[in-house]
Amino acid sequence: MEQVKSKTGYHHGDLRHQLVTATRQLVEEKGPDLFSVSEAARAAGVSTAAPYRHFGDRTELLIAVAHEGFGEMTAAFSSAVAAHQPGTSEALVAVGTAYVEFAEANPGLFKLMFAGEHKTEALEEAGHQCYGVVLGQIAQHLGKTEVDDEVMRIGFPLWTFVHGLSFLRIDGKADFAKMHAPVHEIVAFATRQLLVKPEG
Amino acid sequence: MEQVKSKTGYHHGDLRHQLVTATRQLVEEKGPDLFSVSEAARAAGVSTAAPYRHFGDRTELLIAVAHEGFGEMTAAFSSAVAAHQPGTSEALVAVGTAYVEFAEANPGLFKLMFAGEHKTEALEEAGHQCYGVVLGQIAQHLGKTEVDDEVMRIGFPLWTFVHGLSFLRIDGKADFAKMHAPVHEIVAFATRQLLVKPEG
DNA sequence: CCTATGGTGTTAGAAGTTCTTACTTAGTTA
DNA sequence: TAACTAAGTAAGAACTTCTAACACCATAGG
Numbered sequence: 001m002e003q004v005k006s007k008t009g010y011h012h013g014d015l016r017h018q019l020v021t022a023t024r025q026l027v028e029e030k031g032p033d034l035f036s037v038s039e040a041a042r043a044a045g046v047s048t049a050a051p052y053r054h055f056g057d058r059t060e061l062l063i064a065v066a067h068e069g070f071g072e073m074t075a076a077f078s079s080a081v082a083a084h085q086p087g088t089s090e091a092l093v094a095v096g097t098a099y100v101e102f103a104e105a106n107p108g109l110f111k112l113m114f115a116g117e118h119k120t121e122a123l124e125e126a127g128h129q130c131y132g133v134v135l136g137q138i139a140q141h142l143g144k145t146e147v148d149d150e151v152m153r154i155g156f157p158l159w160t161f162v163h164g165l166s167f168l169r170i171d172g173k174a175d176f177a178k179m180h181a182p183v184h185e186i187v188a189f190a191t192r193q194l195l196v197k198p199e200g
Numbered sequence: 201m202e203q204v205k206s207k208t209g210y211h212h213g214d215l216r217h218q219l220v221t222a223t224r225q226l227v228e229e230k231g232p233d234l235f236s237v238s239e240a241a242r243a244a245g246v247s248t249a250a251p252y253r254h255f256g257d258r259t260e261l262l263i264a265v266a267h268e269g270f271g272e273m274t275a276a277f278s279s280a281v282a283a284h285q286p287g288t289s290e291a292l293v294a295v296g297t298a299y300v301e302f303a304e305a306n307p308g309l310f311k312l313m314f315a316g317e318h319k320t321e322a323l324e325e326a327g328h329q330c331y332g333v334v335l336g337q338i339a340q341h342l343g344k345t346e347v348d349d350e351v352m353r354i355g356f357p358l359w360t361f362v363h364g365l366s367f368l369r370i371d372g373k374a375d376f377a378k379m380h381a382p383v384h385e386i387v388a389f390a391t392r393q394l395l396v397k398p399e400g
Numbered sequence: 401c402c403t404a405t406g407g408t409g410t411t412a413g414a415a416g417t418t419c420t421t422a423c424t425t426a427g428t429t430a
Numbered sequence: 431t432a433a434c435t436a437a438g439t440a441a442g443a444a445c446t447t448c449t450a451a452c453a454c455c456a457t458a459g460g
Contacts, residue, residue: 013437015437015438031317032233033232033233033317034317036416036417036418037417037418037419038416038417038418046438046439047438047439047440048417048418048419049419049420049421049438049439049440049441050437050438050439052418052419052420053436053437053438054437056419057418057419058417058418058419114367114371116370116371116372117231117233117234128376131377149378152377152378152379153378153379155377156374156377156379157361157386157389157390157393159364159368159373159377160361160364160365160368160390161357161360161361161364162364163364163367163368164359164360164361164362164363164364164365164366164367165360165364166364167314167363167364167367168359168360168363170316171314171316172316173359174356176328177331177352177355177356177359178349178352178353179352179353179356186357189357190357190360190394193357193393193394193396194390194393194394196393215408215409236445236446236447237446237447237448238445238446238447246409246410247409247410247411248446248447248448249409249410249411249412249448249449249450250408250409250410252447252448252449253407253408253409254408256448257447257448258446258447258448
């Protein structure tokens with residue numbers, strides 16, 4: 001955990017990465033909108049101008065954090081899937097549960113990722129890749145090898161549901177609504193109800 | 201539309217209200233986090249310190265806007281319900297559709313309302329009142345006169361769905377997922393699938 | 401009538417923010 | 431080893447939130 005800085009005494013050596021992790025922590029602690037570049041710089045032990053060597057912009061830094069988030073989410077989905085037979089409804093439920101659990105474990109990051117204010121080609125690509133894991137499972141579930149329009153049409157309501165559940169739980173509305181069932185159960189219910197198979 | 205200010209030439213006369221509407225417009229234009237009190241003051245034609253006579257805080261002003269939002273949403277729900285036989289599934293679908301349509305018509309406001317960062321007893325109350333309209337319909341649908349735990353349990357998945365759909369549509373993910381069906385249809389589908397009646 | 405009081409505006413300014421510019425330092429490369 | 435470049439720094443412009451001290455004016459009481 002020691003700073004690579006010590007190597008030279010002047011150049012930090014790992015500032016970009018360290019800024020991203022500092023930012024992520026701040027976003028989690030105080031919310032995406034209360035985050036400040038200055039504070040991230042302070043946390044990394046550099047001047048307030050230093051971050052602008054690595055990120056053109058405040059939002060560019062936030063985008064880097066969101067990008068990291070999508071990477072982790074994709075990984076979480078993949079390992080959720082790996083624990084089940086591919087294409088089974090158990091696998092689908094596992095991905096949905098992972099979605100909500102990721103959001104609950106990283107509420108600030110999750111909100112940042114879907115804030116929509118800050119966008120980039122690369123960020124969108126990371127998001128699509130993430131959603132691709134879900135769609136892949138649905139395709140397999142339908143006995144298909146490709147993600148076509150029908151797969152999308154069937155996957156979208158499931159996404160909608162876990163996305164909404166994530167927000168409601170993050171914001172404590174699930175408590176208010178007295179929904180204390182475990183996430184897995186709720187997602188399993190929704191998946192069962194929403195997933196209409198074309199035929200037998 | 202003329203300024204009440206002209207009455208005295210010094211006191212504004214309606215500043216509080218005018219700040220709220222200016223803020224609302226700014227929130228809609230640039231998003232909740234890029235809004236600035238200064239700009240709202242400028243829009244209302246007063247000094248940047250004036251708003252602090254009416255709102256202790258930047259977030260207090262945002263809360264006032266969110267509060268207004270919940271009022272309008274409640275009204276929208278009520279009139280959506282009024283167009284149908286109470287307790288019918290058409291009435292339920294109408295409320296759900298109104299939810300998503302409100303979000304799409306006022307994306308910035310909607311995000312602000314559910315941002316969760318800024319809270320108040322009164323704001324929560326306004327939110328609960330709003331949700332109360334939905335729950336009331338569900339209670340009637342189940343042939344009940346009171347909103348009990350079962351009503352909540354059944355209503356929650358519907359809320360979850362329209363909440364998620366609102367966010368996905370606001371952020372343009374529905375386009376990406378090629379879900380171009382009209383909101384009403386999607387909500388009707390979800391309601392049909394998610395609303396499991398206890399028995400015949 | 402006319403004066404005290406409080407509500408609501410003003411200006412000035414402290415502290416903190418984003419981001420730029422010009423300078424400095426330290427590794428790399430000719 | 432000299433020049434180039436990458437990556438820091440310090441200083442500062444333009445903005446923000448919010449406070450403090452002052453100014454105006456509506457009205458309630460004497």
